[in-house]
Amino acid sequence: MQFFNKTAPIGIFDSGIGGLTVVKKILSMLPNEKIIYFGDTARVPYGSKSNSTVIEYANQDAKFLYKKNVKLIIVACNTVSSVALDNLREQFDIPIIGMIEPGAKYALSKTKNGKIGVIGTHSTINNQAYSKKLKQLNGDVEIFEKACPLFVPLAEEGWIDRKATKLIAEEYLEELIEREIDTLVLGCTHYPVLTEIIQKVMGPEVTLIDSGTAAALEVEDYLNGIGLRNDSSQIGKHQYYVSDLPSKFKIIAERFLGTTLDHIEKIDIDQIIKS
Amino acid sequence: MQFFNKTAPIGIFDSGIGGLTVVKKILSMLPNEKIIYFGDTARVPYGSKSNSTVIEYANQDAKFLYKKNVKLIIVACNTVSSVALDNLREQFDIPIIGMIEPGAKYALSKTKNGKIGVIGTHSTINNQAYSKKLKQLNGDVEIFEKACPLFVPLAEEGWIDRKATKLIAEEYLEELIEREIDTLVLGCTHYPVLTEIIQKVMGPEVTLIDSGTAAALEVEDYLNGIGLRNDSSQIGKHQYYVSDLPSKFKIIAERFLGTTLDHIEKIDIDQIIKS
Numbered sequence: 313m314q315f316f317n318k319t320a321p322i323g324i325f326d327s328g329i330g331g332l333t334v335v336k337k338i339l340s341m342l343p344n345e346k347i348i349y350f351g352d353t354a355r356v357p358y359g360s361k362s363n364s365t366v367i368e369y370a371n372q373d374a375k376f377l378y379k380k381n382v383k384l385i386i387v388a389c390n391t392v393s394s395v396a397l398d399n400l401r402e403q404f405d406i407p408i409i410g411m412i413e414p415g416a417k418y419a420l421s422k423t424k425n426g427k428i429g430v431i432g433t434h435s436t437i438n439n440q441a442y443s444k445k446l447k448q449l450n451g452d453v454e455i456f457e458k459a460c461p462l463f464v465p466l467a468e469e470g471w472i473d474r475k476a477t478k479l480i481a482e483e484y485l486e487e488l489i490e491r492e493i494d495t496l497v498l499g500c501t502h503y504p505v506l507t508e509i510i511q512k513v514m515g516p517e518v519t520l521i522d523s524g525t526a527a528a529l530e531v532e533d534y535l536n537g538i539g540l541r542n543d544s545s546q547i548g549k550h551q552y553y554v555s556d557l558p559s560k561f562k563i564i565a566e567r568f569l570g571t572t573l574d575h576i577e578k579i580d581i582d583q584i585i586k587s
Numbered sequence: 588m589q590f591f592n593k594t595a596p597i598g599i600f601d602s603g604i605g606g607l608t609v610v611k612k613i614l615s616m617l618p619n620e621k622i623i624y625f626g627d628t629a630r631v632p633y634g635s636k637s638n639s640t641v642i643e644y645a646n647q648d649a650k651f652l653y654k655k656n657v658k659l660i661i662v663a664c665n666t667v668s669s670v671a672l673d674n675l676r677e678q679f680d681i682p683i684i685g686m687i688e689p690g691a692k693y694a695l696s697k698t699k700n701g702k703i704g705v706i707g708t709h710s711t712i713n714n715q716a717y718s719k720k721l722k723q724l725n726g727d728v729e730i731f732e733k734a735c736p737l738f739v740p741l742a743e744e745g746w747i748d749r750k751a752t753k754l755i756a757e758e759y760l761e762e763l764i765e766r767e768i769d770t771l772v773l774g775c776t777h778y779p780v781l782t783e784i785i786q787k788v789m790g791p792e793v794t795l796i797d798s799g800t801a802a803a804l805e806v807e808d809y810l811n812g813i814g815l816r817n818d819s820s821q822i823g824k825h826q827y828y829v830s831d832l833p834s835k836f837k838i839i840a841e842r843f844l845g846t847t848l849d850h851i852e853k854i855d856i857d858q859i860i861k862s
Contacts, residue, residue, distance in 0.1 A: 354640050355630050360743070365629050365831045368857070465740040468635070476758065479751040556640045582643070585857055 316383055318542050321346040321551075322531070323377030323385040327369075328356035329468065329561065330501035331388030332568050334411075337528035338386075339569065342535070346548035348380050354555035354581055357464050359433025359500065363395045366435065370396040371403055372584045376553070378404055383540055386531060387411065390499045390523060391433050394441030407534065414530040415497050415523035416445040422519045423453065423495040429488040429518075430457045432499030433464065442499055456491045460484045460503075467505040477506065481513045489514065497521045505568075549574035555581040591658055593817050596621040596826075597806070598652030598660040602644075603631035604743065604836065605776035606663030607843050609686075612803035613661075614825075614844065617816070621823035623655050629830035629856055632739050634708025634775065638670045641710065645671040646678055647859045651828070653679055658815055661806060662686065665774045665798060666708050669716030682809065689805040690772050690798035691720040697794045698728065698770040704763040704793075705732045707774030708739065717774055731766045735759045735778075742780040752781065756788045764789065772796045780843075824849035830856040 322338065324331055328351050335349055352358075352373055358366050370392045377385055384407040387393045387400065393410030400408050419428050430442040437459040446455050462480050471477045488496065496518055498504055504522045511520055535541040551574070554561045558578045565573055597613065599606055603626050610624055627633075627648055633641050645667045652660055659682040662668045662675065668685030675683050694703050705717040712734040721730050737755050746752045763771065771793055773779055779797045786795055810816040826849070829836045833853045840848055 354636060356635075361629060362832050461744055462737075462740055462746070465737055469736055471737070474758070476751045476754040479754060483749070483751065557635075557637050582860055585860055 316540060318540055319346070319544050320381055320383035321348045321548065323348050323350070323380065323382030324388050325350040325352070325373040325377060325385070326389040326501060327351070327358040327391070328353045329564050329568070330464075332565055333501050333504040333522065334386060334388035334524035334527060336569055337524050338531065341528050341532055342541070344542040344544060344547055346542070347550040348377060348382055349550070349552045350376055351552070351554045351561060352581065353557055353561060357433070358389060358391045359435045359464060360461065361435065363435070363439070366392055367396045367399050370400060372581065374400050374404055374408070376579065376584050378406065382406065384409060384531070384534070386527060388501050388524065388527070390441070390501060391435045394436045394439045409527060409531055409534065411499075411501065411523040411527050412441045412445050414526035415499065415521055416442055416449055418526035418529070419495050419497050419521045420446065420450050420453065422521065425492070425494045426453045427491060427493040427495075428453055428455050429491070429493035429496040430455060430499050431460045431463075431484070431496065431503065432457075434459045434461055436499050442497055456488055456493060458484055458488055463506055464500065464502045467502040472506055472509065477509055478513065481506070481509050485510070485513050493518065495519045495521060497523060499523060551575045551577070553577050553579050555579060591815060593815055594621070594819050595656055595658035596623045596823065598623050598625070598655065598657030599663050600625040600627070600648040600652060600660070601664040601776060602626070602633040602666070603628050604839050604843070605739075607840055608776050608779040608797065609661060609663035609799035609802060611844055612800050613806065616803050616807055617810070619817040619819060619822055621817070622825040623652060623657055624825070624827045625651055626827070626829045626836060627856065628832055628836060632708070633664060633666045634710045634739060635736065636710065638710070638714070641667060642671045642674050645675060647856065649675050649679055649683070651854065651859050653681065657681065659684060659806070659809070661802060663776055663799065663802070665716070665776060666710045669711045669714045684802060684806055684809065686774075686776065686798040686802050687716045687720050689801035690774065690796055691717055691724055693801035693804070694770050694772050694796045695721065695725050695728065697796065700767070700769045701728045702766060702768040702770075703728055703730050704766070704768035704771040705730060705774050706735045706738075706759070706763075706771065706778065707732075709734045709736055711774050717772055731763055731768060733759055733763055738781055739775065739777045742777040747781055748784065752784055753788065756781070756784050760785070760788050768793065770794045770796060772798060774798060826850045826852070828852050828854050830854060
């Protein structure tokens with residue numbers, strides 16, 4: 313087991329930029345923590361890949377962070393959380409926090425009519441990750457799931473307020489509206505980028521659950537509970553790594569986080585595969 | 588140099604399913620040829636990646652086909668053709684045919700007013716692959732290029748006749764219509780899947796150039812010229828390989844090609860990387 317150290321960084325990984333919605337929450341809720349982020353931008357997206365491929369890629373991503381001596385890893389990707397979490401926990405002897413359980417708990421705390429919708433990638437929805445977890449936590453709720461695969465490229469392209477995006481959202485969300493859900497889990501870390509349009513289509517009565525916010529709350533609780541929260545007033549520099557296109561990532565990340573990146577570096581994923 | 592053999596197969600690769608539009612043309616125009624296809628479905632899409640990553644992936648894809656003793660390789664991907672063709676030709680001692688030059692020649696043979704539009708991925712358009720080639724072949728034409736990145740996920744999702752797709756096409760193609768082009772190069776092998784909607788938006792006067800058709804004509808000419816066309820009446824079985832989700836690929840490919848796949852197999856790309 314790695315030596316646990318309060319001042320050690322938190323590792324966060326995702327297939328690409330989606331995990332930044334989680335980083336943003338961690339930065340605001342846990343401002344003393346140092347973050348090491350890895351976005352696998354060379355192999356994005358994960359949501360349309362097979363479980364075995366996602367598990368393989370997730371292990372490589374986690375290995376990269378593990379070698380940086382992080383004190384815990386946040387899997388800031390619902391696809392990976394839904395298929396690879398158990399496997400990652402077997403492979404690595406540090407705490408690994410995913411998106412599904414925190415998101416499910418948070419949704420249950422918000423629903424009043426017990427009708428919860430979940431949207432995500434093909435992979436997350438096909439694996440029924442949220443409905444299994446929600447049912448396990450509370451057998452009485454009704455769950456309606458819908459894959460919204462085009463939301464990832466729309467978010468990556470920055471099409472956040474276009475007519476076409478609204479039309480696509482209306483088509484995807486129609487059946488969830490008909491089911492009269494009062495709570496909708498954004499089960500993909502890209503989707504908060506499209507919050508405004510999704511809220512408009514669903515109507516103001518429906519509560520949107522950002523799985524990243526829920527996960528950040530869980531991380532906060534966890535670090536407090538185990539006494540590993542960084543209480544140093546000297547915040548280290550955050551480090552961002554990607555497997556491709558660091559300059560594109562820098563632009564998107566700085567716009568999204570509203571801050572300059574201290575350190576952004578491209579790494580060669582083949583070196584991790586061979587190591 | 589590999590031993591050239593008329594009955595050796597033709598190797599074709601792409602990042603995913605897009606190259607099937609080229610396979611379809613080869614099957615109908617060169618029915619005696621045996622095809623070995625590789626779709627890198629674990630790492631699709633290529634069009635939003637950096638040149639260096641695309642070159643690295645393309646070399647791995649070509650290495651896989653080369654080891655199958657193919658007599659030539661068709662790069663059935665405009666992104667790879669636009670950034671990696673020279674590098675591939677240096678690395679492998681067999682003929683390698685890309686999409687750009689055949690597509691450009693074909694477009695020049697069709698235009699009457701000398702105004703040619705080109706649509707493709709971010710990578711193909713940023714590299715100005717078609718405009719450089721068109722200018723080199725005929726300095727007098729006017730070229731208007733436009734990246735249409737959302738067309739790939741729309742084609743992969745089968746959204747070929749939706750309102751949203753038409754709206755996105757209208758937005759992308761508006762400026763090409765204003766420029767009064769009479770010829771439009773579909774500079775991505777996915778785009779022929781959306782031919783109907785693109786033709787509707789552009790209007791019946793505009794000639795669409797399928798770069799796959801153009802490349803198939805080039806391959807036919809080449810094989811005839813060098814005497815390597817397969818004249819055996821005994822056609823071998825075609826082989827299809829993918830790096831992920833063979834069953835999903837099989838369904839899409841059989842629907843698209845209108846035939847049953849003889850042989851479909853998943854290969855582990857990490858083994859090629861390590862080899």
